Amino acid sequence: MYITITPQKLGNNYSQSSADFVGYLEKENQDLEQGALPAGKAGMEHFYNQYDVEISADEVVKEIDGNGAKLKKTEPKFYSITVSPSKYELNRLQNNSEDLKRYTRELMKDYVASFNREINGRPISIDDIKYYAKIEHQRTFKGTDWQIRENQPFATKILQLKTEIRNIKEGRAEGNIKLLQNKIDRLEKEAPHQQDGKRIVQGMPKAGNQSHIHIIVSRKDASNTFSLSPGSKHKASEVQMHGKNVKRGFDRDQFFDRAEKTFDRTFVYQRNFAETYKARKDFIKNPKIYFASLMKLPTNERAIAFKIMKESGVPMLPSIPVTQAQLAMKVFNRLRRGVEVAIKSSSIGI
Template sequence: MYITVTAQKLGGDYSQSSADFVEYLEKENQGLEQEQMEYFFNQYEGEIPTLEVVKEIDANTTKLKKKEPKFYSITVNPSKYELRQLRNNTKDLKHYTRELMKDYASSFNREINGRPVTVDDIKYYAKIEHQRTFKGTDKQVRENQPFATKILKLKIDIRKIEQGEQEGSIKKLEAQINGFEREAPHQQNGKRIVQGMQKEGNQSHIHIIVSRKDMTNSVSLSPGSKYKASDVMMNGKKVKRGFNRDAFFGKAEKTFDSTFGYKRNYAESYTSKKDFIKNPKIYFTTLLGLPTSERAVAFKILGKAGVPINNLPANNVQLALKTIRYLKRGIEKALRSGSIGI
């Protein structure tokens, strides 16, 4: 599970309207029949019109300054292993979203009228998407770029020959292009991976638009608060403040596991991510101490994420500092790219 929580910006400023973001989330519906479309939904309603989403989010901003976020985006990216556990992607992910938003609400260390924040205080709209395209920042696109540059140059040369601006054999240049197309290191279905190409396989994920203000438009609930969950004294009173992201991510994972009966491997758990960041040696020691079958699955997960595991020692005694540093670099890259499902 890879989850991000971000304030929506347009350039260097916070978006003053959700219209552009909502329109962006409508991209998969283009050209589809009505019964094939995915609609926005919230905790209790489904098939919510896009105009209603924009109207409700944009109107729920009382007393927020121009330099403050008006709404946040939560993106939930289940791993391919987690998606395999689902029977019906859309139905199951909608159910999970509604359970997840309960976890989101309970992660606020805030009170409204003397009671804890609940999901009924959260104004949000969510949508399931089933497609992803390769971005320019993806490893596959970046490592294919030298070949893309050569191919582009050859295509420009062909155009010049066709226009009589230079001499040469178009067939030879086309043969070179075909060669570079085949030599590119990253292919999908026999074609060179390029920016904008749709990714194969199950790519289902969740987008959630969350208002900064609560349902009554009177209380600010910011998951981007600079304060961690804490109690402070203000004007002689103890006041709760902050949002516990660590708790939210941990709850999100446990909720998925309990909802769908998913048996999570250590290598894809939120616990392992924290272990890796705080103490890599504990991370690798725990990894190597897993039962044989679980360790094999962990290695497979890490290998699929691009982590160099060929030189991983067979036991704890062989766990040398040099090996830890070597693997640490690979795992750091995988975590940054979100390719390890944690």
């Protein structure tokens, strides 16, 4: 499970409206209408919230934009939550769309519970937030994906050869076009990461089940009175405001942990060690502890964990060390480089 929480982007390219972001989330429906996506892949997906379905994009924009009272122009009006289940988690679902909608509604209860805030002396409830969600079924490879990065040396050589061919055709150079094209064909096949017999390139649609959830949640509560920011750096604390003790903060650790457990409980999912929130934290904070724990797993669970890690793009050891001391040293030296990239571009991220 890969979950991100990001604030509304502000700047020259983004207005104070949510229209740009909502329009971006409508791209799959637009592609379906234009016949740009394969028939039968997935039907139209509409916005929904805790109680309603088939909410229009116009209504989402109207509700989010109209719920930002007293926010400064430099403050985000909304936050974006992206929930990307792994292929193993998706395989557990019976009906992607309906099950993910059900999960969204439980997940947002976890979101609310992670605020250390009160409204009129009571804990925040699900009815105090204004959010809209949408399911997408397509993904494309990005420049940060590990497959693209590892294919890059081949892509660079192919581009150079194509430039040589173009120069020959346009009379700026001399050479054997057929020979150069044969080199290109060979490099295309030698690239380490292929999909359906083709070199994986940036922008290529990813194969398999790619269903994921986008959630747009207003920064202000449903009454347009109180600010609820999941971007708060305060996990759980109290501060004096106007002579009163006021609770503040959002506990991201609690949210991510609950989100994982809610999925497991809802769909009776048996989570492997490599998929757990605690393991992912250890991977980031202390790779030695992570791999030491990994080696203590039963053989079958360890094998699945290594498979998950490999698919996620985690830098792997060339072989399994004999001792824990060897393990710790190799892990530290191998993972110290590029661990942040692996986190950001794969499903192991937090």
